Amino acid sequence: MEEKIERLLGLAVLTVWGTAAFGGGDVPSKALNQGGVVNTRHNLTQSYLGASSVFMDFARNNYGEVCVYCHTPHGASAVVAAPLWNRTATGTAYTLYNRPTNATVTQPGTNSLTCLSCHDGTVAVDSIINMPGSGKYNAAQASSQNTAFLNAWSNPSGIDATDNHEGLNATGCLSCHNPAGQAQAPDFTVFAIGTDLTNDHPVGIRYPTTFGEGGDFKPPAVSSGNLAFFDSDGNGRADSKNVRLYNTGEGYEVECASCHDPHGVPSGGPGSVFNPSFLRVANTNSALCQTCHNK
Numbered sequence: 560m561e562e563k564i565e566r567l568l569g570l571a572v573l574t575v576w577g578t579a580a581f582g583g584g585d586v587p588s589k590a591l592n593q594g595g596v597v598n599t600r601h602n603l604t605q606s607y608l609g610a611s612s613v614f615m616d617f618a619r620n621n622y623g624e625v626c627v628y629c630h631t632p633h634g635a636s637a638v639v640a641a642p643l644w645n646r647t648a649t650g651t652a653y654t655l656y657n658r659p660t661n662a663t664v665t666q667p668g669t670n671s672l673t674c675l676s677c678h679d680g681t682v683a684v685d686s687i688i689n690m691p692g693s694g695k696y697n698a699a700q701a702s703s704q705n706t707a708f709l710n711a712w713s714n715p716s717g718i719d720a721t722d723n724h725e726g727l728n729a730t731g732c733l734s735c736h737n738p739a740g741q742a743q744a745p746d747f748t749v750f751a752i753g754t755d756l757t758n759d760h761p762v763g764i765r766y767p768t769t770f771g772e773g774g775d776f777k778p779p780a781v782s783s784g785n786l787a788f789f790d791s792d793g794n795g796r797a798d799s800k801n802v803r804l805y806n807t808g809e810g811y812e813v814e815c816a817s818c819h820d821p822h823g824v825p826s827g828g829p830g831s832v833f834n835p836s837f838l839r840v841a842n843t844n845s846a847l848c849q850t851c852h853n854k
């Protein structure tokens with residue numbers, strides 16, 4: 560009930576501010592997609608919306624920092640071995656890609672679980688282990704979402720997200736962010752991947768290790784330790800624009816972060832607009848697909 564009232568309050572404010580009318584089609588993003596993660600949709604404070612970021616205040620804690628929704632300098636997750644990982648992972652079992660392939664598909668690895676901690680919709684986008692400020696640390700958050708702990712946060716402005724810590728799912732963020740939802744709220748339906756991965760490019764899938772003439776796959780230029788990568792600029796380093804494969808104990812595998820860099824990847828030189836959809840390689844003429852596939 561409380562939630563409904565707050566949502567209506569949101570609507571009332573929107574009617575005053577809203578100017579443009581949208582007849583079908585999606586709303587363009589207000590994120591600049593340039594310069595840094597702060598100017599992308601991965602800035603969960605939505606500060607680039609200016610005053611309208613308050614629409615999200617009842618739905619998520621506004622920590623006033625960009626990196627903290629994913630990383631913490633101290634006390635990182637022991638459950639997901641991604642760099643200084645600050646997010647809850649509940650150990651969800653995913654329905655795997657099930658068409659016949661030459662390779663075995665296993666549960667998503669670390670470098671997919673990071674993304675799925677928001678995009679499968681089972682965990683609130685603000686569910687983190689270490690909130691900014693002292694005394695706001697809860698190690699158990701690494702594997703389960705504790706709403707009482709998240710409620711200890713007060714938003715700097717607007718209303719608090721008390722008990723309304725929403726995820727990327729139909730009853731949460733998508734209750735406004737759907738085609739028939741609140742005016743001006745972009746449609747997020749396709750971004751809510753859920754726990755059924757049968758209709759997504761396989762992840763947790765082994766990359767071939769032999770590359771005969773006329774083979775189906777291209778060999779990565781560098782394979783060393785836990786990372787293999789296609790070194791498009793030949794500098795011997797795994798740059799963000801390099802498609803990569805991760806070895807977390809099952810050999811080199813394709814994961815979400817093989818194709819995407821969640822911080823954004825400049826399309827040209829430094830400062831240029833980012834490739835769409837956080838892609839490491841823009842998929843013009845299917846360049847991304849053909850980095851791996853010989854097709």
Ligand code: HEC
Binds near residue numbers: 590731
């Ligand atoms: C009460 C309805 C409502 C709910 C619930 C809601 N939003 Fe929004 N959201 C909006 C509106 C309206 C806008 C557009 C504001 C504007 O453009 O000024 C928006 C904009 C955004 C944007 C910016 C999109 C862009 O590219 O310009 C993001 C990202 C976003 N919301 C994320 C979320 C997340 C994450 C949640 C769940 C935690 C959420 N929203 C829940 C109403 C809502």
Ligand code: HEC
Binds near residue numbers: 596601626627641642
């Ligand atoms: C939406 C989640 C998200 C946000 C926000 C985010 N990161 Fe990351 N970051 C990740 C993920 C996921 C990885 C692991 C990438 C991989 O799997 O290869 C990562 C990796 C890194 C790495 C190590 C690998 C690399 O790419 O250099 C650094 C350093 C880093 N992040 C810094 C930051 C900083 C600084 C910020 C804030 C300005 C930030 N990140 C914001 C998700 C995020």
Ligand code: HEC
Binds near residue numbers: 601673821835836
């Ligand atoms: C902290 C939560 C969170 C994490 C972690 C996260 N995302 Fe997102 N992501 C979002 C939200 C919120 C949006 C904006 C709403 C939407 O588009 O669903 C978004 C948007 C996107 C978009 C669309 C970008 C655009 O400009 O339209 C892509 C692609 C994406 N994420 C991929 C990833 C990948 C890949 C990872 C892991 C490497 C990841 N995300 C990790 C929350 C997250």
Ligand code: HEC
Binds near residue numbers: 678749751814815818
């Ligand atoms: C083999 C490469 C590849 C892998 C692996 C991959 N993606 Fe993507 N992803 C893409 C491409 C290409 C697009 C752009 C599609 C478009 O523009 O329509 C995309 C788009 C997206 C979008 C934006 C919504 C959409 O459909 O356009 C999200 C969110 C996303 N990916 C998340 C993920 C997550 C989470 C994973 C891991 C479970 C993942 N991706 C794995 C290549 C990949």
Ligand code: HEC
Binds near residue numbers: 803817842
């Ligand atoms: C990082 C390397 C990589 C990239 C980039 C990549 N793929 Fe894949 N893809 C794979 C691997 C590995 C498999 C597992 C297939 C196998 O071994 O038979 C696969 C499987 C597939 C399959 C399923 C094949 C089957 O037998 O069911 C399709 C279709 C596919 N990819 C299309 C694409 C498209 C389209 C793109 C670009 C959007 C893309 N791939 C980008 C590595 C990649």
